[in-house]
Amino acid sequence: MATSSRRVGAETSKTRDVLLDCVEKLMLEEGYASVTYRVLATKAGVTPSLVQYYFPSLDDIFIAAIRRYSERGLKYLTESLQRHADEPLRAVWEYSWEEATGAMITEFMALGNHRKSIRAEIAAVTESVRKLQLDALTAKFGADARPIGDLSLPALQLLMSGLPKFINLEEGIGVTSAHAEVTEAFERYIDSVEPRPASVKRAAPTRKAAPRKATPRKATARKAASRTKR
Numbered sequence: 628m629a630t631s632s633r634r635v636g637a638e639t640s641k642t643r644d645v646l647l648d649c650v651e652k653l654m655l656e657e658g659y660a661s662v663t664y665r666v667l668a669t670k671a672g673v674t675p676s677l678v679q680y681y682f683p684s685l686d687d688i689f690i691a692a693i694r695r696y697s698e699r700g701l702k703y704l705t706e707s708l709q710r711h712a713d714e715p716l717r718a719v720w721e722y723s724w725e726e727a728t729g730a731m732i733t734e735f736m737a738l739g740n741h742r743k744s745i746r747a748e749i750a751a752v753t754e755s756v757r758k759l760q761l762d763a764l765t766a767k768f769g770a771d772a773r774p775i776g777d778l779s780l781p782a783l784q785l786l787m788s789g790l791p792k793f794i795n796l797e798e799g800i801g802v803t804s805a806h807a808e809v810t811e812a813f814e815r816y817i818d819s820v821e822p823r824p825a826s827v828k829r830a831a832p833t834r835k836a837a838p839r840k841a842t843p844r845k846a847t848a849r850k851a852a853s854r855t856k857r
Contacts, residue, residue: 643681643691646671650692655730659738662688686744693735693745697752700726704756708763714821715763716774719787720814722760727791760784774820787813 649670653661662685664675671678682688704722711718726732739746764780765772775783790813794806 640681642673642677646673646678646681646688647692647695650688651696651731654692654734659689659734686742689735689738689742689745690748693748693752696731696735697755700752701755701759704759708759712763712767715760715767716783716787716817716821719760719764719784720817723788724791726756726788727795757784757788760788775816 646667649667650662653666653670664678664685667688668675668678678688682691704718707718707722708715735745735749739749761781761784764784768774768780770780772780773783774780778786790809794810797803798806
């Protein structure tokens with residue numbers, strides 16, 4: 628029996644980008660569960676059939692949104708690591724906080740708990756980010772280096788990327804015990820390995836959990852401002 632192939636809209640289409648913009652807005656304003664063909668079509672001012680032309684299934688919509696979002700994140704991370712080649716620990720630490728407190732990533736993680744294909748996509752993106760970060764740390768310190776305590780570079784990278792997520796998760800439910808102490812201690816460790824000039828050093832700030840439906844630009848701006856004004 629012959630297999631029919633369904634036409635799908637081009638990934639370079641401006642209409643497709645507009646639809647993905649609307650997906651992000653819906654997820655930030657109302658949560659991922661609000662994204663349906665009909666709602667997305669209304670938001671974008673098109674027909675549901677046109678949405679389905681570009682995205683044959685709902686999973687296709689979310690996977691495309693994750694890939695576009697992650698491409699922006701990887702580009703930002705790459706540029707940050709290039710700008711701060713002598714301070715990869717700090718670059719990884721700052722990026723990890725921005726990633727952990729972004730409202731979009733919170734929605735994607737929640738979505739991944741319910742859709743296997745989305746979970747696989749998030750895992751692939753996470754591995755890409757970790758490889759990029761680990762390559763930068765290895766380039767600076769060497770593959771067998773242990774710049775902080777007895778932690779290998781892979782273990783250190785996992786701690787730096789995981790700790791902000793864990794803290795932000797707890798703060799989202801109102802738990803803050805020892806968060807400031809742990810964060811400040813870890814930043815002192817980073818300063819001991821990648822010291823800043825004395826004129827720009829200051830105590831580590833207290834971080835607040837990002838609101839669930841805040842826009843990533845605003846949430847990230849608040850976090851970045853509180854951490855990087857040195």
